[in-house]
Amino acid sequence: MRTLLDSARMELAWPGRLRRLSFPKWSWRSLPALLLVGVLIAVLAYPVGLLFVKSFVASRPGQPTIWTINGWVAAFSDARLPVVLGNTFSLALARVTITSGLAIFFAWVVTRTDTPLKGFIEMSLWLGFFLPLLPMTMGWILLLDPHYGLINKFLSSLFALAESPLNIYSYWGIVWCHLAFSTSVRFMLMTPAFSAMDAALEEAGLVCGSNRAGVLMRVTIPVLAPTVLASTALGFIRSLESLEIEMVLGIPAGIYVVPTKIWDFVHWEPPFYDRATALCSIFLLLIFLMIWLHRVILGGRDFITVSGRSHIVETSSLGRWRWVTLALCLFFILVMILLPLATLVMGTFMEVFGHFDLERVWTARHWTGAFTDPVFLRSWQNTMILGLAAAIGGSLIYAVISYMIVRTRVPGRVVIDILSWLPWALPGVLISLALLWAVLGSGGYVKFMYGTISLLALAIIIKEMPLGTQIIKAAVQQISPELEEASSAAGASWLQYFRRILLPLLKPTVVSVAIIVFISAARDIPTVLFLSTHRSRTLSVLMLDYIAEADQEKAAVLGVFLVFIIFALLIVGRLLGFRRPSLQ
Amino acid sequence: MEGIYQDSLQPHCPTKVSIKRATFSARRLSSFWFVIIFPLLFTLITHLPLSLAQTQPAWKQQWDKTVSAGKREGRVVVFGPAGETIRTVLVESFKKSFPGITLEFVGGRATEQATRMRAERDGGVYSVDVFIGGAVTMMELSSLGALEHIEPALILPEVKDPNYWRDGRLEFTNPSTRYTLVFSSQPNPPIIYNLKQVNASEVDELYELLNPKWKAKVVLNDPLPAGPAGSLFRWLWRTLGPEKATDYFKKLRAQAGAVDRDQRRQIEWVVQGKYAWLLAPNNSMLYQLAERGLKFGVLPEFRDFGTHIGTGSGCIALMNRAPHNSAALVFINWFLNKEAQRAWSKALKLQTRRRDVPLEHIPSYLIVKPGSRYWASYYEQDALRSTREEAVLNELFGR
Secondary structure, eight states: OHHHHHHHHHHHHSSOTTOOOOOOTTOGGGHHHHHHHHHHIIIIIHHHHHHHHHTTBOOOTTSOOOBOOHHHHHHHOOTTHHHHHHHHHHHHHHHHHHHHHHHHHHHHHHHHBOOTTHHHHHHHHHHHHHSOHHHHHHHHHHHHOTTTOHHHHHHHHHHTOSSOSOOSSSHHHHHHHHHHHHHHHHHHHHHHHHHTSOHHHHHHHHHTTOOHHHHIIIIIHHHTHHHHHHHHHHHHHHHHHOOHHIIIIIHHHTOOOHHHHHHHHHTSSSOOHHHHHHHHHHHHHHHHHHHHHHHHHHTTOOOOOBOSSOOOOOOBOOTTHHHHHHHHHHHHIIIIIIHHHHHHHHHHTBSSTTOOSSSSOBOSHHHHHHHHOTTHHHHHHHHHHHHHHHHHHHHHHHHHHHHHHHHOOOTTHHHHHHHHHGGGGSOHHHHHHHHHHHHHTSOHHHHTTTTSHHHHHHHHHHHTHHHHHHHHHHHHHTBOTHHHHHHHHTTOOHHHHIIIIIHHHHHHHHHHHHHHHHHHHHHOSGGGTTTOOSTTOOHHHHHHHHHHTTOHHHHHHHHHHHHHHHHHHHHHHHHTTOOOGGGO | OHHHHHHHHGGGOHHHHHHHHHHHHHHTOOHHHHHHHHHHHHHHHHTHHHHHHHHSOHHHHHHHHHHHHHHHHOEEEEEEOOOHHHHHHHHHHHHHHOTTSEEEEEEOOHHHHHHHHHHHHHTTOOOOOEEEEOHHHHHHHHHTTOEEOSGGGOOSHHHHOGGGBGGGSOEESSTTTOOSEEOBOEEEOSEEEOTTTOOGGGSSSGGGGGOGGGTTSEEEEOSSSSSHHHHHHHHHHHHHOHHHHHHHHHHHHHHEEEEEOOHHHHHHHHHTTSSSEEESOOHHHHHHHHHTTOOOEEEOSBTTTBEEEEOTTOEEEEETTOTTHHHHHHHHHHHTSHHHHHHHHHHHTOOBSBTTSOOTTSOGGGSOOTTOOEEEOOSHHHHSOOHHHHHHHHHHHOO
């Protein structure tokens, strides 16, 4: 750490506040940083590399290795692939365009305006993120199925229509079902950056004669470009990889996407992991393109919004327009979040979700059954341990990595930057498989992790690394190096600076990321599929048991239960004093 | 469970009978003979435990030894199908029978579990003792060289004796290698239908499904991924032959209003009247949903072609290099015993191949009927599609 201090002192003498701290090359003092690079290569590059290498191997265990490109040829010679690629990109673009607009609007309303009920709006949008995707889609199907959807029936009888006006099994049905979750997650990621922005910049825009919308488009959004771009990249790649809703709604409509094809290969009997990996290379190429674009767009520009000077976090007055913004927010929350949530909760009390013509329509047995399952308690404990370990460990790791990428000249930091994007190239099930191969193929000092919760936590941390790192990186870019220079000049060590200045400033972003990681750990089935055992079974794996027996209602009970627990914790947290700086 | 085997031991215990006879005869002996008999009796009594043990049936000695060794190992790791019912039935019943051995049951999709086991073995890790799954997965494990011959693992007479099993034989997916034992198999109903839209007589012959009146009104379970539809299409391919089957598949595909993979939703669509009938429904989903009140008609077999028999997850295999080998043998013998098979069958409503397990809890369409035409889909030589068949299905159903 002395190296950093020395470098910081040197920095003070250099002009330009964006100049990065530099490590002496190959000094033993940079060993901890180099070790981190090594660890990241081991946990990221090695498993992913192994997966790609194995996609070229066709031999059985114990037999001589046979190299082949058959899997790749089979994957890419499919005549339907161009159509599938077209569907994938088109759906992702539509979703990203719509959710970008919505998320920026909500983040602006909540952080930069005097719209009433901002706390309620913010919490409701967080709730939108917590809702389990598949059961929510079931809720939408119950409302919008062209054959028996309740809204369709209502509209048909109201307007005496011969055909149902709405069809959930369609292109726009898929986009619609994604809106609540995708908007919420991007809202969560953008809000901390919006709230940390100095209002003086916006006021300067107003003084110069621009209106509110002009300031939003020409000042607020450009200044927050790192966050907006990172969240857009995240949204785009996540959209490309989205599977659940496309499986449920896309297949009956004949809309197939790349993840559906990957799912096909993985679920073949026996599975074609080589073909699935080959298709993932599309995502890999895309990610390299994304990294390049990211660097081209953001390179050499200054996005600092948090500096040593005091800054204003006041909100702007919208006048009468605040009721319009409130109405728009409430409409979205009511239609996109509360309506399907109510349908979902109702569904958990139905004998068979959506069937109102049974002899016994209502029941509480899904709830009693889920909570009296002999393995429930242990699964709950495992989930909590896994969630906390992944959330705390992951956020700290992402923060350190982000700092290294943005603020230091550690050898290999460019490699770290690229590596941190890598898990986006793979769906959860292949990350799980890659880790399984990597851990079991390593020495005994690593193999001990197999079957433990620590390996599950590592899998989740890896899976969420692109999201966590890119978002925290964007937040670090907003913090001026002046603060580090000042702390260094005042005699603080780097660790003190990290713990007492950087982390508190990053707290809202880090907490957002931690919550996302926690939810992912609690809900993600594919990423832990190959790694969990009898002893490390989590609630998500328990859900799989219920789904296997056609008991989606019971699986939804666990989903709803998790939502309420986490939401209750959030409310308690807020009551105890955790708020975003802008709300303090 | 241990008690069951002791009860079955009693009628076959000749040692005790011979001791009683010897004692009774001794009272009538003269003193001369008494002088001779007494030392003999003395010797017999002092060596009684040893003599008894030596005259116990060999299986009993082997079984006692295996159970003791299993208890010392303390646990057995079993990979099997996902599902709360099956997990609870196995774990709780086994705990009652053998409290000294913990059953660690890991449920999941068989293909994923096979992948995992392959990775373990590549890495020199041997954690699994017993595998319960479908025939194709077992074939994959067998080709990896991961299985042990299961017949020598069958110790209890009521498990080992073929007379306790359907057709008077132990069934294997490959009768020549005999690695994988089929303990459960049942007919797969080819069609379920909406009771308001379809009369069973309209779809009870194979080619009636091509009637133009069903155009766009039917849903097909996707034959490409693993599942009951794959098995049904393989059966049709083998039964009709490549030319006729190709033609039939094309026409069937043209009839479909939807080709779907969500095996619960397909059934719900038929119940709700969205589609008239569903080809190749999932067995276990059928009974689960029927028990919860959904109403639909089931065609047990085609009048002209019968249907296909599948195992679902009804195959069991012993892994080689099993870390808890004795406990694995205890589990296998317990699991294939009448009581455990009855518990399995009652929980999953599937027909076990044991003859002494009652059938009254199983829906009639899942019971093998004498005189019906069945094609067994679980033999290794029939388990995989041919290249041509694969190409045809990919062309018609590929995405």
